[in-house]
Amino acid sequence: MYEKHAMEAIVLGHTARGGDDARYVLLTDLYGRIFASARGVRKVESKLRYALQDLSHVHVSLVKGKYDWRITNATAISSLYFCMQNDRVRIRALVSICALVARLVHGEGEHAMLFPILIESATDLSQTPQDDVPMLQDIAYARILHTLGYLGDIVSLHPLFGGNTSVRLTHARKLGSALQIHINDALQATHL
Numbered sequence: 001m002y003e004k005h006a007m008e009a010i011v012l013g014h015t016a017r018g019g020d021d022a023r024y025v026l027l028t029d030l031y032g033r034i035f036a037s038a039r040g041v042r043k044v045e046s047k048l049r050y051a052l053q054d055l056s057h058v059h060v061s062l063v064k065g066k067y068d069w070r071i072t073n074a075t076a077i078s079s080l081y082f083c084m085q086n087d088r089v090r091i092r093a094l095v096s097i098c099a100l101v102a103r104l105v106h107g108e109g110e111h112a113m114l115f116p117i118l119i120e121s122a123t124d125l126s127q128t129p130q131d132d133v134p135m136l137q138d139i140a141y142a143r144i145l146h147t148l149g150y151l152g153d154i155v156s157l158h159p160l161f162g163g164n165t166s167v168r169l170t171h172a173r174k175l176g177s178a179l180q181i182h183i184n185d186a187l188q189a190t191h192l
Helices: 088-104 114-127 130-147 155-161 165-175 177-190
Strands: 004-017 021-028 032-038 056-064 069-079
Touching (some): 004 088, 004 114, 021 088, 021 114, 032 056, 088 114, 088 130, 114 130, 155 177
Parallel strands (some): 032 069
Antiparallel strands (some): 004 021, 021 032, 056 069
8 A cells, every 4th residue: 555645736847648647747845846647637527637737836645656656636725827817927937936946956855945935936926016026036046046055155145035025125126136146157057
């Protein structure tokens, strides 16, 4: 008998496999980024189909198989895409942040801190004025790179890693282009 693991996850993306199956990229609160498959999920009558949309925040039950994870149940908590109210600028920023996580995190590991950063970033993007979206995207990049160890211990960036959204935005405005320079240097250091 296999042990079930229940956790929260964000669906970063999926690819079709076979006729009705799909393979999902999930960022979980317990195991970091994982790949999980779901059988029959592309059928119209599938119960999992609507919960496992890209950019969805879900409560998922997984079983660890011999080679990979299998999704046995999923319940939608919220759609990060829907929270953006069809605003292309906000959606593009969220997709870019999720793509950065998918690019930098490989396999299961100690990436539990990325999950709340992604949830907070999505919430911030949906609730702040559109003029702040590029700055919020840079803040999310900096927090992700710092958490993964690519953005060293730069004292001037410390206020971006704690506090609330307004404190982070105020400090990011003070940093100006220096923030983007630090982010670009860190992205170059990843060699990806």
